[in-house]
Every structure is written in C-alpha cells, then in structure tokens.
Amino acid sequence: MATTVRKAGLVGGGVIGAGWAARLLLNGIDVAIFDPDPEIGRKAETVLAGARRAWQRLIPAGLPAEGKLRLASSVEDAVADADFVQESLPEREDLKIDILARIDRATRPDVVIGSSTSGLLPTRLQSGMAHPERLVVGHPFNPVYLLPLVEICGGAATSDATKQWAADFYTSLGMHPLHVRKEIDGFIADRLLEALWREALWLVNDGIATTEEIDDAIRYGAGLRWSFMGTFLIYRVAGGEAGMRHFLAQFGPALKLPWTKLEAPELTDALVDRVAEQSDDQAGGTSIRELERIRDDALIAVLSGLRGEDYGAGKTLADYARAVMAKLPAAANEVDETKPLALHETPVAADWIDYNGHMTEHRYLQVFGDTTDALLRYLSVDADYLANGGSWYTVETHIRHLGETKAGDRLTATTQILGADEKRIHVFHSLARASDGACVATAEQMLLHVDARTGRGGPASGAPAAKVAALAKAQAGLAPPDGAGRRIAMPGK
Numbered sequence: 001m002a003t004t005v006r007k008a009g010l011v012g013g014g015v016i017g018a019g020w021a022a023r024l025l026l027n028g029i030d031v032a033i034f035d036p037d038p039e040i041g042r043k044a045e046t047v048l049a050g051a052r053r054a055w056q057r058l059i060p061a062g063l064p065a066e067g068k069l070r071l072a073s074s075v076e077d078a079v080a081d082a083d084f085v086q087e088s089l090p091e092r093e094d095l096k097i098d099i100l101a102r103i104d105r106a107t108r109p110d111v112v113i114g115s116s117t118s119g120l121l122p123t124r125l126q127s128g129m130a131h132p133e134r135l136v137v138g139h140p141f142n143p144v145y146l147l148p149l150v151e152i153c154g155g156a157a158t159s160d161a162t163k164q165w166a167a168d169f170y171t172s173l174g175m176h177p178l179h180v181r182k183e184i185d186g187f188i189a190d191r192l193l194e195a196l197w198r199e200a201l202w203l204v205n206d207g208i209a210t211t212e213e214i215d216d217a218i219r220y221g222a223g224l225r226w227s228f229m230g231t232f233l234i235y236r237v238a239g240g241e242a243g244m245r246h247f248l249a250q251f252g253p254a255l256k257l258p259w260t261k262l263e264a265p266e267l268t269d270a271l272v273d274r275v276a277e278q279s280d281d282q283a284g285g286t287s288i289r290e291l292e293r294i295r296d297d298a299l300i301a302v303l304s305g306l307r308g309e310d311y312g313a314g315k316t317l318a319d320y321a322r323a324v325m326a327k328l329p330a331a332a333n334e335v336d337e338t339k340p341l342a343l344h345e346t347p348v349a350a351d352w353i354d355y356n357g358h359m360t361e362h363r364y365l366q367v368f369g370d371t372t373d374a375l376l377r378y379l380s381v382d383a384d385y386l387a388n389g390g391s392w393y394t395v396e397t398h399i400r401h402l403g404e405t406k407a408g409d410r411l412t413a414t415t416q417i418l419g420a421d422e423k424r425i426h427v428f429h430s431l432a433r434a435s436d437g438a439c440v441a442t443a444e445q446m447l448l449h450v451d452a453r454t455g456r457g458g459p460a461s462g463a464p465a466a467k468v469a470a471l472a473k474a475q476a477g478l479a480p481p482d483g484a485g486r487r488i489a490m491p492g493k
C-alpha cells in the first residue's frame, strides 16, 4: 500500500466526489476525476473555491501547496496511476459493483479503493473484484471538506491492513475515522439520521409541524449540543449527579410508549409536494449556493469554537492543524536574513469583524500567533523536534493597534529578531495591509524554549538552536523598530 499518496483517482464528481476532490487538493494531493457530466469542471471548481475559502479561515496558519486537478476522460484514465481511489458514484448497487470491478482491473493491486456509499454493504460492492481485500467503505458527510467524520466499514474480504491504512490516510486529511465493527446497511450514522428523518416526515405528513418548525426544534436545542457531546454523553449529564442510571430509570419507560414510528410514511405525490413547498417557503428564495455558504460559515464557527476547547471535532481540527504546521516546508533558502522576514500572510475573514465594523482585537493575537508559528517552522521546528518535546512557548505579548482593517483585506506580517539566547527569542512582528502597505498593528513577544514533556524551560538544541543563533546574528545590525520596548502608560507618566 502506498506510503505517500501523491495522486488520487476519483470516480463520480457530484456533491460528494467534488467534496473529496477539494479535501484532497487542499491537502496537496493531485486529483484526477472522472464524471460523464459535461459540467464537471465548473461544478468541481465551484466546490473547490468554497472549500478554499473555508480552509483559509479554519487553518489560517498556512496550508500545503494545493494539488492539481485533472479532468479524466474515463474511469480507467482517472485511476490508472493513482495511489488511492475514492468512488462516489450514484447510490446504485449494480452500477457500483460494475465500476468498482473496472477500477480494480485498472489500478495497481496495492492501491486502496474507498467507496463513499452511505449504506450499501461492502461485501456486495467487492463481489466483482479480483482484489477485493483493498475495497473499504469510507463514508463521508456533506460537506466532505469540512466535516471530519468518515465511517470505515470493511466487507467479508476486506483485509485489516486496508482498514488500518484507510483510517490512517483519512486521518492525515484531517478526518475522524469511525470503525463500524459489524457490516450493516446504513452503518451507524445514517441509521440515526434516518430514524430522525422518518419521524420528521411523519410530523409533516400528519400536519403536526412544518419543515421549518422541525428544523427549529433541532437547531435551537438538541442540534447545538449534539455537535460536541452526542446523545449518550448529553443524556448522562441530564441524569444529574446520578448520571446515566438515573436518566434511564426516569425516561426509559417512555421509550415503550408509541411516540415514534419505525416505518417511514409513503412518499406519495401529496407528501412530496408538501415537503418541497414548505422547504421552498423556508428557504425564502435563498439559493443553494448561498445556503452552502451560510452552512460553511456556521460550521467554521462551530469547529473554531470547539478547536479552542480542544474537544470533539475541535480536537481533530487542532491535531490536524498541528500536523500540517509541522509538515509545512521552511521558507526558501534564498531569504535575506539581514532584513525582517516575511513569513506569513492572511486574508481578513468576515467573521473576524466586530460591531465596530473592523477586525476584532483577539484576531490580532491569532494572526500574530500564526506568524510566530511560521517563524518556528522557518527555524526548522518540525514534527520530529516537537515529538521530542522541543518547542518555544510565548510567555509575553504586547500588541499595538495602529490602524483599522476590514473584511477581505490581505495582511502581511514581517518579523524582526530583537535578541536571542539559548532559551529565549525576543521578536517584533509588524502587520501591514497589503493594498497600501500601512502598518495596522505590531506585536512584541518573548518566546521561551520549553521541554513540552516536563513543561520546564530549557535550552534549544539541534537545527532550531543553530538557526536561531544565525538569524539573531544576521539581524543584530538592524535598527530597533519604532515601538519596540514601548510600555503602556498614561501620557507623561
């Protein structure tokens, strides 16, 4: 199996295939995609543009160089030289079995083939393949480029090595693999989603609630708490200090009451019309693309919030961002170290703007923190160095706000080293608006080298120590920047 995936072959480029393309490309993997839809190029580029925008805001510290997208002329052309294949064909078992057999014939036998099916059994999907051991379900969630969950389910012939490889690979893309222990139709998540959806359709069918009222019942209540704790942990907490046992004793008996229905209502023309008309009213003329943008922005807000908590999907994101940072290449060798270094730039995202209409204060710290991360990457603080416990922590920051910046502005950070020793780096970052070069903020920081395993300060070592010393020497002749060493005080004090 491939140790590094450089090229991915995608078959089917609809909602899910295009979402996979975006996630793979943003991870620096080249993608060849086959879809007979003549509009595939435009559709895939549209999804990619949305994903790019979302990722710049979700991981502003920087991303790998984007992979290249190629529109393939056939299934075979898409997969022939791929190191990994993901099938996202329409949910039809006969079509998937047939095309998975073609993919199997056209790829190297060691290439893992993932299927995006949301409910078909992998044992049946692999039935026409000569190498069925490399077929695994990797069931994603829409939008694939933002939601981390991917359900992994093997069929009878799938090897354990394939399942493990797929889990590792999807993790490397920033996803959270969930192993489905037993092969069942609909896996885990869609069983839950369908149960809710069946009930929702009954409530519309019986005239109890409109589509909007049902969505409100979710988004103002349980939906908010599901996003970080799910059902069981939330109900444990709802049991009070006695926890789950008390919760089950109190609310378990109601499960036997005939509240919910196991059979979905018949999708009669009347019910389809009612659901579609109510859904149109609910959308109020907002286009699907605009709804996608609202959905993506809200997901970014939730994921960013959870990242701050280092919890649930936020932990997945934080781990991924750390892994990306450790892998990003240091800046090019031809950097002139005798001048302040330009190592980081970022657009100002719409949700960084506050009620005063400009970038809110804590976002400046975020941008300066990302700039410090870029400096550490430049100093060769890589995955190995971090794994050995070496890192610099920021122990003091002084930010000056000198100008306003608005959504869409591009900001460029430069970094001057004011001093350094074996443990400390004294840095001065300046943040300029790219359009007119105006300096909008500065940050002076003291970084302390720490052994992350003990939490104690200590001397840097290896390549980072040598690079800090060389950089500090190269910049020693620079004049101190305006504002360096400034303290906060009332005028004249």
Ligand SMILES: NC(=O)C1=CN([C@@H]2O[C@H](COP(=O)(O)OP(=O)(O)OC[C@H]3O[C@@H](n4cnc5c(N)ncnc54)[C@H](O)[C@@H]3O)[C@@H](O)[C@H]2O)C=CC1
Pocket: 011, 012, 013, 014, 015, 016, 017, 034, 035, 036, 037, 075, 088, 089, 090, 091, 092, 099, 116, 117, 118, 119, 139, 140, 141, 142
């Ligand atoms: N839409 C969703 O919410 C989710 C869908 N899935 C699964 O992902 C798969 C794809 O679903 P969607 O993207 O939603 O469907 P879709 O209808 O948006 O896309 C399917 C694409 O396959 C293309 N196609 C048809 N025949 C083809 C062929 N012979 N070769 C290559 N491409 C072909 C179509 O032109 C279309 O672009 C299904 O298995 C579905 O169950 C999984 C998770 C969520």
Ligand SMILES: C[N+](C)(C)CC(=O)CC(=O)[O-]
Pocket: 118, 140, 141, 142, 190, 193
């Ligand atoms: C509707 N669906 C069954 C295809 C949905 C999924 O499989 C997952 C999702 O994104 O909701």
